[in-house]
Amino acid sequence: MSTLEIWLLALALAMDCFTVAITCGIIQRKWNGRTALRVSLSFGFFQGLMPIIGWIATRYLHNFIESFDHWIAFGLLMFLGSRMLHEGLKGEESPHHFDPTKLKTILLLGVAVSIDALAVGISFACVGINQWGQLCLPVSIITLVSCVLAFVGYVVGIGFGKRLKLPAEPIGGLILIAIGCRILYQHLIG
Secondary structure (H helix, E strand, C coil), X not given: CCHHHXXXXXXXXXXXXXXXXXXXXXXXXXXXXXXXXXXXXXXXXXXXXXXXXXHHHHHCCHHHHHHXXXXXXXXXXXXXXXXXXXXXXXXXXXXXXXXXXXXXXXXXXXXXXXHHHHHHHHHHHHCCCCCHHHHHHHHHHHHHHHHXXXXXXXXXXXXXXHHCCCCHHHHHHHHHHHHHHHHHHHHHHC
């Protein structure tokens, strides 16, 4: 994976963080620096942790799946991208019965928005990232982008409230699909 692809992947993964953080800001409707910091750090932490967990789990199975690993990476990214695209285009808002100022709520949201990153960690192992050193850059970028976009999303949610309509999830879904197609193309041609 090129550095540009890693940044695009991080951006795609962070779209869920951005969207959920906007929701937190909309519900909060007033600036709370402590909540903004908790949201951004929690989302970034879990977005960085999940690829590591997925990568470690896959490392034990890699010898068994080496001949078709590119199909696994393609399938995972297509599934996640398609799901994000579908959910983003539905336009339905789920009811919000949570308090975005509570640490427990923020941690649960952090885990929830990072499940996709677990699958990305699996795909990292499948595309040849086989050393800790190779994993550090993608995980660092994913963590940084998720923290920043969560913080920005929280601020945007406060500033614009329910009037804001950004297609964040569909864009993230399209980016994941494009990266999945490129991985498959590279392995089939190369």
